Amino acid sequence: MLWILQIIAFWLLIQLVFTIWNLSRMPRLGTSLSNKSSYYRPSASTDHSPADMYRSTNPHAKPLLSIMVPARNEEINIRECVLSILNCRTDSIEIEILVMNDHSEDRTVAEIEKVMQQDQRVRLFHSDPLPEGWMGKSYACHQLVQHAQGDWWLFIDADVRLEVEGLEAAMVTARSQGKGLISGFPRMETETWLERIVVPMMSFVIAYHLPIMMVRRSRSPLFLAVTGAWLMIHPHSYARSGGHEGIYNQIVEDMELARAVKRIGDPVTLANIQHYTSARMYRNAAQVWEGYKKNIFVGAGRSVWLAVSISMYYGLLFILPVLTLIYSLVTVDTMLIGWSLLSILIGMMTKSIIDVYHGKPFWMGVYMPVSAACLIGIMLDSWRAGANGTGYNWKGRNYG
Secondary structure, eight states, rough: HHHHHHHHHHHHHHHHHHHHHHHHTTTTBOSSOOOOOOOOOSSOOOSEEEEEEEEHHHOOOOOOOEEEEEEESOEEEEEEEEHHHTTSOOOOOOEEEEEEEESSSHHHHHHHHHTTOOOTEEEEEEEEOTTTTTTTTHHHHHHHHHHHHHOEEEETTTTEEEEHHHHHHHHHHHHHHHHHHEEEEEEEEEOOOOHHTTTTHHHHHHHHHOHHHHHHHOOEEEEEEOOOTTTOOOHHHHHTGGGGGTTTTOOSHHHHHHHHHHHHHHHHEEEEEETEEEOOOOOOOOHHHHHHHHHHHEEEEEEEEHHHHHHHHHIIIIIIHHHHHEEEEETTOOHHOOOHHHHOOOOOOHHHHHHTTTTGGGGGGGGGGHHHHHHHHHHHHHHHHTTTOOEEEEEOOOOO
């Protein structure tokens, strides 16, 4: 057992070094991808306004950005979401805000209409009946783009909030890339216990395993991570890739859209958008579990082998050392205690570094063993739901 723990500790140390390097490779939103010395500066000096700095790299006429928000039963979120968009600085861009009411059964429409009375840039549309086989969000987005007129399109979820510089910074990066797709994970707000334990693991898995620089550099779909919560795409890339119509029946539509963009040879970039966006994806433990359950097994390609491998890998790295620590304390095996503690601490340190990078407190790293156990539990439950045909329930709809 001792030699197993020594190997685990050594591997965890390698992963820690990789994670630190990997996070440093993620481009920050507002950075020009074609000219690293050119970037958007939120804190303008007395000599230049943010708009002036933007125009120094983009001397053409103001570009139009279409911001599209699919909304189903979002009365809690939609008003604040749209207001955060309207509060963004737009000295150097024009915007239009398109909201699709996806058969909401609450006061979503009423909340949107309140905002529409304040600003004519907000337009509300009502979804047609969901065609057979389509996923609800994909169909809402598919309908939204029929009305979009922008030079770039930004899809955001209703639970996302934008900071005041968020849109101009996004356009700097988008126009420097020229085409393709850009996505990033908002700074996640967590309040309930399972939110704190599980939600940060999304960022952890990416930073821990995915070579971030390869998302942009490689055309392989193996190197990919995006989120539909904040996804920016060029209209030509959208059309050439087939858009949402080409992935109409896919549960994890954001990843499939990004794969389609890669297939046509256009760039896909995973950016650090933490300074410009935030989101609270789930409001309670049940939503956390069901939300991740809907995506995790499907995101693993519905591969039983991959689901089992991931579960065993996380169990070996993050749960086994806790079990051996308990055993060694009972048997008073000092060597085993030392190596168990070392493995646990390296795992917690790695999670803390990732958490801090994504705007979470350093101390949340202590959740690592419990977070890994929950992730395994959700993975197995997601596998079960996919295997026995019960499917996944979300916002009153069942997806197979």
